[in-house]
Each structure stands twice: as structure tokens, then as C-alpha cells.
Amino acid sequence: MLKQAELHRALLDRALPKTTAWNDAVVGLAAGGHAKVVMEVIRAEGKYRVVGLVDAREDLQGEDVLGVPVLGGDELLEEIYARGVRRVFIGLGAVQATRSRAALYEKAIDLGFEVVSAIHPAAVVSPSARLGEGLTGMAGAIVGAEAQIGINVIVNTGAIVEHGCTVGDHAHIATGARLAGDVAVGRGAMVGIGACVRQGIKIGCNAIVGAGAVVVKDVPEGVVVAGVPARIFPRMETK
Ligand SMILES: CC(C)(COP(=O)(O)OP(=O)(O)OC[C@H]1O[C@@H](n2cnc3c(N)ncnc32)[C@H](O)[C@@H]1OP(=O)(O)O)[C@@H](O)C(=O)NCCC(=O)NCCS
Helix, strand or coil: CHHHHHHHHHHHHHHCCCCCCCCCEEEEECCCHHHHHHHHHHHHHCCCEEEEEECCCCCCCCCEECCEEEEECHHHHHHHHHCCCCEEEECCCCCCCCHHHHHHHHHHHHCCCEECCEECCCCEECCCCEECCCCEECCCCEECCCCEECCCCEECCCCEECCCCEECCCCEECCCCEECCCCEECCCCEECCCCEECCCCEECCCCEECCCCEECCCECCCCEEECCCCEECCCCCCC
16 A cells, blocks of 8 residues: 555656646546547647546556556545646546546546646537537537537547537537537437437437437437437436
8 A cells, every 4th residue: 555655656756746837737537548539639739738647547557648647546636736737637438328527527626626628620619609618529520500518528539519509518429429400418418429319309418329329309318229210228327
């Protein structure tokens, strides 16, 4: 135990020496595959410098991920804040339920961090769209006119959120998914890879739309739908 605490301190001292100013510094919450993509988006934007990552996975702690050290677990966040870092990004993706991402966001906000947005230069965002804090917009993502995006949303690689859509807090529009005009995606919902949603459809909070589904009817809160056309899937646990 002592050994691990010493390792974390050594990593922190090297990555975040107490004398440095941290205006452009950002720390990533999670260090897996999604975090790597977000880091590359942040680097492409050139606004912030990723100085460290935290991840609960002990096998990653002490490793470098794309040249950035994994400092330890989430328990280091208070110490990281005390050392002057004020910004984080959410590096945790969501292949199904989004609750872990939401919890990480809330924790960061409670500790006083700003959760930065990361929007790839090759994403296209309408000037009339309204974007919440902490948006992750990957390469090729498109957000149309007067779309409204909540906080901590992912619009993943090549996903399309058409004009007039609303996307609730913590929702994930996965890679290549397409929302036609005026679709409403509830808080915490996940629209799976390559899914299509017909115009004007409402997807309930914490619902999951399966990969490749074609959604032509409203989706109730908290259910899983899949298939063409999408039907309710005999499986739960989405919250
Ligand atoms: C729909 C989904 C949530 C179901 O997950 P699950 O409950 O773990 O389902 P399983 O993998 O156990 O599959 C159960 C059955 O449903 C079928 N199934 C799974 N996903 C399906 C989908 N998207 N469309 C149609 N059928 C699907 C499986 O073939 C399997 O059928 P079988 O019982 O006849 O063999 C999941 O498969 C899915 O599509 N998730 C989205 C993932 C995604 O978008 N990832 C990208 C992130 S960027």
C-alpha cells in the first residue's frame, strides 16, 4: 500500500511540479481507448496541454498512454486540484449505459474542476447550435442548425445530429449514428453505432438504441431497443 502511495506521489511530483503555472493544463479522467481519442482531439485543437491521466485500473497506473503518465486513480483528484490544475476532460466512453460517465462528470464538478469541451477541427458545428459544457465532438461529427446539446455529451466520430435536435445531458451519440431533424434524445441515453433515428422521434432518458437500429417510433425511458425497425429488447439495466 505504502509502495503504491509513493509511486503516486513520485508520478505527481514529476507530472505536476508545484512551481509551474497550469493555465493550459488539463487532466484526463480515464486512460482507455476513448480517452486516447479525446486526447488527440485536444491536441488537434491546440488549446490545452494534457499533463496527466487518472484511471481506477491499477494495471494502467504508472504507464504512459500516448506519452502522458497515468498518475493513479480518481482519489488523486483533490491533490491534483490542490496543485493548481483546474481543468479535466472526461475520457470515459460508454458502449451502453452512460451512468459512469455522468458520475465522473458530477465528481469533477463537485471538486471544483471545469470540464473542458473537446471538439475536433474536422467536426462541423452550426453557429446556431447551443452547446453544453464538456462536449466531446469527434472528427467528422456534424451538429446542425439550432440543435441543443446538453452537458457532457459525446457526438462521436462521424455522427450526425441534424437541425433542431435536442440531446440531453450525458447522452452519447455513437460513431456514425444519425439523428434526423428535431429528434429529442433524453438525458443519459445512448444511440448506438450506425443507428438511424427518424425525424421528430423522442428517445427516453437512459434508453439504449442498439447498433444499427432504425428507430421509427418513440422509445420509452430506460429501455433497450434494437433491430430494423427497432423494437424493445428483452433486456434491462440501463441506468
Ligand atoms: C443492443 C445491445 C445494447 C444489446 O446488448 P446485450 O444485451 O449485451 O446483447 P447480446 O450481445 O447479449 O445479444 C443478445 C442477442 O441480441 C442480438 N443483438 C445484440 N445486439 C443487437 C443489435 N444491435 N441489433 C440486433 N440484434 C442484436 C444478438 O445477436 C443476440 O442474439 P441471439 O440471442 O439470437 O444470439 C448491444 O448489442 C448494442 O448494440 N450496443 C451498442 C454498442 C455500440 O454502439 N457501441 C459503439 C460505441 S461508440
